[in-house]
Amino acid sequence: MCVTCGCGEAGDQGVRVTALGEHEHEQVHGHPHAHPAVDTLVLEERVLARNDHLAEHVRAWLAVRRILAVNLMSSPGSGKTSLLERTVAHLAPTREVCVIEGDQETTYDAERIQRAGARAVQVNTGAGCHLDAGMVQRALEALAPDAGSLLFVENVGNLVCPALFDVGEHAKVVVISVTEGDDKPLKYPHMFRAADLVVVNKTDLLPYVDFDVDALTQRARSLHPGVTVLPLSVRTGDGTDDWYAWLDRLASTHDTPREGAVHGAAVRP
């Protein structure tokens, strides 16, 4: 393959020799020409470095305020918002809960969360299919959560893209509903590999669908050994105590009060 313009057969991509300056082709490849002289600048930089840097800044901002952040991800319609409504109603009397809602359009979900009793801001991504750290950073400026609160980030409904973007959360939770099929982990491995917890929602519908919770668990664990799988029904409340217990355990592992100024530091770097 011509190392300057890439013409020719692929297959030798493991080795790259970069010629600096003008060069003549010795091999025959069908389009005689001289390439412009080039300088090579070696970067070796991770493409998502900026997002990950912002995510670390978000995490540090949250840590100073002892705020625990949970990133909820799933397909559209698995019941993320319903789970949050129920969670807000359950926890609000004892703990400050707030929510960043991500959707391509509308403020429906943020309105639902507010009606359930928590403060919420809506991020509309337009054509975007996921939230990134910069969006969460801007949302936090608008939300201004109280110190010590529990923050949920409800990502855009999508089992693919959100898996790649660290938004500064402390845990990633994937919600799957029993109407979706127990083969989803193998179809969307990145999402399930990234998950710290897999919630299986709508278990009240199990008698009516061919969904095998054990098979789902086995598949999720083939991607992420030992990952906790938590079947529950937001509608009936079955299993939700386990969800609250999981949140408590997560909070206790991250609850490291830090002395020092909470005020003053901006969310942005």
Added chain:
Amino acid sequence: MHELAITQSVVDLVAERTTGRRVVVVHVRVGTLSGVVPDSLAFCFDLATAGTALAGARLDIEETPGRVACRTCGTEQELPDALLLCACGSADVELLAGADLRVVSVELEKEPSCA
């Protein structure tokens, strides 16, 4: 289709590092476990570079295979797909390579020398 956002990150990163220079080629490395589809990246590149300092540049994608060390059978091996499974059937593997998503280098039109 997160590749558009990913491509935008590539373009932003390169534009930041090459201010004012004409970019001829951008070399990126995409691991098969990175969650990014090289074809989509290539498709988005022209869209993302149009009207920027990178307009007309070519994207060169080097795909790198996933590689794991299995804690069950103790072997190291290359993965044929995006599933983190050892050939022995174990999922208890350590990822050694293949998640990389990186701008390796750029080729810039040579600046006129003062000779």
